[in-house]
Amino acid sequence: MTEPKVVRMTAPTLRDVAQLAGVHPATASRALNPQTRPLVNADTARKVLRAAESIGYQPNPIARSLKTARSSTVGLVIPDLTNPLFPPIVRGIEDVLTPAGYNAWIVNTDNDPGREETQVESLRSRQVEGLIVATARREHPLLQRLHQSGVRMVLVNRRVDGLELPSVAADDDAGIAMAVAHLAELGHTRIAHLAGPQQTSTGVARARAFRHAMIDNGLTDDPALTVECGYWSESEGAQALRKLLDSGARFTAVVAGNDLIALGCYDVFAERGLTCPDDISVVGFNEMPFLDKMRPPLTTVAIPHYEIGVESARLLLDTLEDPERHPRSVLLAPSLVVRASTAPPK
Amino acid sequence: MTEPKVVRMTAPTLRDVAQLAGVHPATASRALNPQTRPLVNADTARKVLRAAESIGYQPNPIARSLKTARSSTVGLVIPDLTNPLFPPIVRGIEDVLTPAGYNAWIVNTDNDPGREETQVESLRSRQVEGLIVATARREHPLLQRLHQSGVRMVLVNRRVDGLELPSVAADDDAGIAMAVAHLAELGHTRIAHLAGPQQTSTGVARARAFRHAMIDNGLTDDPALTVECGYWSESEGAQALRKLLDSGARFTAVVAGNDLIALGCYDVFAERGLTCPDDISVVGFNEMPFLDKMRPPLTTVAIPHYEIGVESARLLLDTLEDPERHPRSVLLAPSLVVRASTAPPK
DNA sequence: AGCGGGGCCGCAATCGTTTGCGTTGTGATG
DNA sequence: CATCACAACGCAAACGATTGCGGCCCCGCT
Incomplete structure (x- = not known):
């Protein structure tokens, strides 16, 4: 005999968890969030956790973002994914962002300032918390504006004239x-x-x-x-x-x-x-x-592509948690790989 | 004398537009949306549009997503961005998605089913409206489940045994x-x-x-x-x-x-x-x-990588607008490029 | 004059969370 | 025994948009 199971088409919400645990949604919210968990009784917290677990509750990031104006998401602004330089960097970035609870949103600009502008706008409206930018030109009004309006960002491989921003690049x-x-x-x-x-x-x-x-x-x-x-x-x-x-x-x-x-x-x-x-x-x-x-x-x-990615993500996380921190830049040591395209002159 | 200008730190909202135009937010919403614009008087619509324009109003996609359970976003599930096969495909996809008003969210799975599962989960919780999947294996429980739960998707370069899904690939x-x-x-x-x-x-x-x-x-x-x-x-x-x-x-x-x-x-x-x-x-x-x-x-x-991207995006848009449509698959003709790695046997 | 019917628009609920504040209950204290 | 502090939790208001429903007004018809 199979257990009769109510199929709900819509994902379980915090309300469902609360109801199941016999508490108010607010309490459930506090119990679920490690930050606020101390505010609720350990026993009820356990109850809530168990309830959430049992119905496979996943918080809705959209609702959360709306309320908190945060998103746990950062934007990667890349001139051209087709350039083989970038995929390993992206990999490095994701490898540090993911464990830190962040997701990365990759956008291509095709080296087109107009496209860049709209892409960045779309990132901002989605409440990304920071930007990792690989498209910087020395004169870059967009980045200037973003910086002035307090957008956190780090530059990779590039710098902008007269802008003190954290950056990571090879030496x-x-x-x-x-x-x-x-x-x-x-x-x-x-x-x-x-x-x-x-x-x-x-x-x-x-x-x-x-x-x-x-x-x-x-x-x-x-x-x-x-x-x-x-x-x-x-x-x-x-x-x-x-x-x-x-x-x-x-x-x-x-x-x-x-x-x-x-x-x-x-x-x-x-x-x-x-x-x-x-x-x-x-x-x-x-x-x-x-x-x-x-x-x-x-x-x-x-x-070291991968490390460049890693370092830039770290720098971004740093500035996210302490925006006042003095911009730090890291230079990574390159190395020469000698192959057959160089030989003594004839 | 510079015009005294109130600086607001927070982005203008629909309310602001409505207030400025002297209408109710609901009316402003209808005026802004081309779909519902016929419901409001042409004059007031103009007023609203002008107001929106003047304060640089941008709708908040998060709030919109929360209400509509849509997101104008689709997910790209890719096994490994490092593989040079994919960037041009991504480019093709974006080139048709963008004009259609959609954004693409790229995720890497590293060919790891576990990672794939969490990545896809994160996409779904962000209300992506469809998936373009390049990681399909012939046996793919995850994709089976997704399909059963009604997730719209199209496969690129691959198929799944016993699953009738739109797909695009080279012949x-x-x-x-x-x-x-x-x-x-x-x-x-x-x-x-x-x-x-x-x-x-x-x-x-x-x-x-x-x-x-x-x-x-x-x-x-x-x-x-x-x-x-x-x-x-x-x-x-x-x-x-x-x-x-x-x-x-x-x-x-x-x-x-x-x-x-x-x-x-x-x-x-x-x-x-x-x-x-x-x-x-x-x-x-x-x-x-x-x-x-x-x-x-x-x-x-x-x-034709780029075309593969283009076609897969088109297919996805098709199934988004008419989910009942019979799954269509497209095969693209390849061509042989003869270079120097082939010669008659000795 | 009365009535029906649109055209426009406002009201308020809703999406799923978070969070300031108020309420309750308990144990300790004077 | 009255009071107080504090822990634990519930209430309700947000966040910013969308949308069903109903109200108002004006026009035209009988």
Whole structure:
């Protein structure tokens, strides 16, 4: 004989729990919440817990958010999920947010400020408690406004000019220095830089680091050997390299602003019958997946993606629990992964 | 003289709009909603709209969700964002959801059923209106339950045994057939298959298609030449190939269950001093990014990722607006991209 | 003039929680 | 025995929107 069971189409609510436990919903609420549990008698608390358990009660986060104006949710603002840089970062973020009782809401902006604005608006209206932003440009009115209106956020990989915000990134200086030193050791003297967009802090930081590193290695930094890319993309990288080659400049190696830019170079090599590293050495930045299987395997600066995610989530949690805390930024050490795209010049 | 402006820290609500427009909140609500706007006088509607505009009113989705038990949000359940297969699909999904007024909430399951369960639970409690699921296994109690409790969903790339659900995927049969035909034309006769996990519909579909294709091409399908991978991953692909090589089986080509499995083969080639395609040809499936830059560039079956996303979102919207509609499934035509990982056998 | 019928709009309940405040009951104290 | 403190709990008002129902007014008809 199967127990006759009333099927309710709607999920059990706090009322149901209270009724079952023979208490008022308010009491049930207090009993369920560890924070307020001391306010109710231990016995009744047990009763409530048991009742909740028995009917599989799950609090309704929507109702809770409405009342508390909190959501246990943070927003991740990402320029392009298609960029393999981000998934591991996201993973790291989720791995610290989840145990802390938070959920992450991922939005794509496609590098489009308009889209970014509406996406962020939608996040805010859903009461996200903070933002992790990977789309920062040096001039970023939106972020300025958000910061002024008290939105908690942390930046990843980027900074905004004149805005003191917690941020986490790889140590660009160190990374570029390693790349240049590596090439210098191989004997390269004329090294080009395909810089990332100079509207991004990362783009300028790496370009600056490149100049310094050249000097530190006793090489001359020829401005004609630095070309800026409009985006951090393959096609922009290819464009930039074509421009450089067409200019007639002489160079035997290039350090690219990131891996995608470096891979763009591969396309140009194929177009023009150049071979890497025999004709030109190239080193990337970021260590995206599958580089070891490229042709040739790309030498690059590896950064700890997952840890970047982890750290940024931690920073956000910190500022959530103590908004007054002085903004802390963390720099993570990169490392050089030498593969077959770099060799001594001919 | 600057206009004295009252700064309110809290976002404007419907009440504020109503007050400003000199009407009752109910009227304001009706005026704001295009659906119910005909119920109010055109003039007052205009007044309300203007008022809303002037104070920058944005409806609070949380309050709305609480009342309507809807959320204009759908969940995307993805096994692993790190797999480059998914970002373009996500992009396609968002591109149709956004104009339709929906938002997407992405969750990762890491192929872990437990994690999947809690993630889905969290989605449901946030009143998502439907699910797009890319994690389906052939036996999938969770999805069975969800379906029974009336959750609307569509499957992407996968199916569940005995469950009539809308789904969208590439035409695995056609894709595998093209791959095998290509190898056969090159002169291969002993072709191996590194199959995907047989708990996934895709895994078995491709394995079956492989057998059929072998026969159709007048080749013999030797069961000893098919090895199953536990996951759709590089390492599993490598494992499977090692097993095959160690078994002493003779073969000159392999069709891999997907690109990652194929790339796993590359690792084994390096380990054992084999060269591709001279010693062994390999063809992948999915056309993930950057394959053209691999060593060697991987021949693969290209599937229209973006369109898969687009179609799955459309299907979901369809079932949302007419839940009774008979489940429709769409198959998208793949195409073969021949690169340098395939060549005639020596 | 009386009556019916729309068109518009307001009232108030509701969604499921949280929380300030008030009430009750108990034990301890003067 | 009256009083007080305090623990434990209930009451009811929020949070911000949506929506069935009913009231009001005005118009047209007989």
